[in-house]
Amino acid sequence: MNTDLLARRDAVIMATYGRPALSLVRGQGTRVWDDTGREYVDLLGGIAVSVLGHAHPAIRAAVLAQFDTLGHVSNLYANEPQVRLAERLVELLTERTPGSSDNGAAAGAGIGGAKVFFANSGAEANEAAIKIARRTGRPEIIAAENSFHGRTLGALSITGQPAKRAPFEPLLPGVRFVPYGDAAALRAAVGEQTAAVFLEPTLGEAGVVPPPPGYLAAARAVCDDAGALLVLDEVQSGVGRTGAWFAHQSAGVRPDVVTLAKGLGGGLPIGACVGLGAAADLLRPGDHGSTFGGGPIACAAALAVLDTIVADGLLEHARTVGDRLAAGILAAAIPGVLGVRGPGLWRAIELDGPYAPAVEIAARQAGYLVNAAVPTAIRLAPPLVLTNAEVDAFLAVLPGVVAQAREAAELPGEGSKVSA
Template sequence: MTGSEDLLSRYENAVLGVFGRPSLVLSHGDGAWVWDVDGNRYLDLVGGIAVNALGHNHPALVAAVSKQVSEAVHVSNLFTTPAQIALAERLLAITDAPPGSRVFLANSGTEAIEAAVKLARRTGRTGIVAAENAFHGRTTGALALTHKAAYREPFEPLLPGVTHVPYGDSDALAAAVTPETSAVVLEPIQGEAGVVVPPAGYLRDAREITRAAGALLVLDEIQTGIGRTGSWFAFQEAGIVPDAVTVAKGLGGGVPIGALVALGSDAAALLAPGQHGTTFGGNPLAASAALAVLDTIEREGLMDHATEAGRHLADRVDALGHPLVTEVRGRGLLRAIGLAEPVAAPLATAARDAGFIVNPVAPSAIRLAPPLVVGVDELDLFVDALPGLLDTALPDQETP
């Protein structure tokens, strides 16, 4: 029995089985690479599902966390810390926040969505419009916004008043927003749905529709934010200002954190003292990690790199001309490779066997969300191997 087999057996006897049996037991990483406990090396093209923005073992993040651990890890929100204040100020700066904006710091993306739901409810309205195929989290409030039936149905009835409309359809969105709508909650690019980019102008339409109805526009940037698409936030590429933005994943570089940024004094005033809270949110350890991530992204030019590396990846995959590849969609270093056949799962297995970690996000698509520090040469290793991996995914058939 290998080290992995022994540990996976122990895992199954100790950990609640909501994730199924993991495929690997990872021990450590460096840059865009990770190693399992048996010594095998893998190019991490998922990045903790868009979390490990700086990759693994980045010296800036290690130094920041190590320093903060030696000073204070937690002080509770009866008090504050310099790191908490600095992070809130920094989030306001990178969101181009108008005067009066404020930040609520939490521990995860789902918690940020829960805060956004409460923000919306404080408008005095109860309706929320979300998108079909959306994913906003798994706690019961966030789950009401998430669309996938397999996630929702075992836990119904959920929060009432949520309507789902086709993503990217401005007319359907306009028809669904009524005087009872408190908020429209959208991903600028749908991640779990398979990296779906909406038509040009969709977010601008959403901004106009919500403004006309007096509803909030809440943009879920949990996966798209923190430089992943080539800007601090994907909404900035649309030239709009929403009423609130949720952030998590890449913000802490692997340290759990989330945030709700209420943009403008009207939105920020909706939640009063005592109406929301958190024990661990904004703790100095997570705040210091986030500040190190933001500083490093800016200092190392990682947003420009995400744009250039993502374009290089897409161009190279397109240039393969492989009959199983239908498209490469997405923006920056959030990409999906569309497949002509539902072979994403065997393709991911073949990739893992060859030393690449990819995500079969849908039956006919694999998602790539590598660390923002991934090198173009490292991406080329995967692209060079991809034709053989695609052929392996259809072992008993001719490729179409």
């Protein structure tokens, strides 16, 4: 590691993150290299961002061509890539959801049009969604315990992790939290004063925690009964991560608002807040804005991402490779591994103790980048172009990685094992 670079970094970068373990200098496909020339398989993908991997030629070509044509104009003027991207997102989000009924679609916001507000990040997309909720005239928002929606003050206000909120209180008033996955608690909390319910289809930063079957459908019904908006934060789960364009589509549910970011730009910063049906028209001129949101270059990159996912069949690939990964982990019966959770190429390896940071270190030493999302789980969110061979190579080293971590944590060599 370049210790001089780290010293320079410490002198000029605010201490909002811990000191990096690596200095990365190059990426290609699913691989990255540090400043010593060592190669790693990137199983985190910039936290679910690099869906096409690093230096993908389609993104490069789109960005260069757009830069040579028109780089930035602000939202005082229209630009073609922004409109085309909005059209694509509307098309993807308003198609009939597999498994949904006509009555269910009519009850939600899926019938009718949809409109997009472009931002630069997931937190900004959620800020726009909060403003949409406020425009209903109702004062209350319901969110989930252990949820994560961003670190700006509005997004932090609906993030169900008290330790992150406490240093910055008071935050937005009128926010209440309910246990994630508890449909009865959600129904008891939502009423005539509720503007919106904000949910992740699967908790991401809490360690890739899916809800019980039927939970999102129950949330849709609760919101319909109360006249509240259902806002689904697909910042981490969207754009093919779960093997569907959006995770809610697999549940047969239509939201009123969807927020996106991360994988949408394939490495370039872009976020989107999409209102469907009546929610599309709640924001009025002057209610919100962004100087950089929806810029031509970021939108061109996003269009290349969507085109490549289709052309290369990456939705099905994410499902099949993700299932291979999960099945292989379970079949290995690794001491200390309790199971695997999550869909597609978005998985968490459940551990029998709080030693995920030690697993992250041991994996890095073995040439793999993973993430200790929580002390008892390792998050995997690799590029959607991950191959079967790369999965098998990781499975070959994983038992040794976990054993090394357990030894470092002074845990016994045998642990309980269960199925996913």
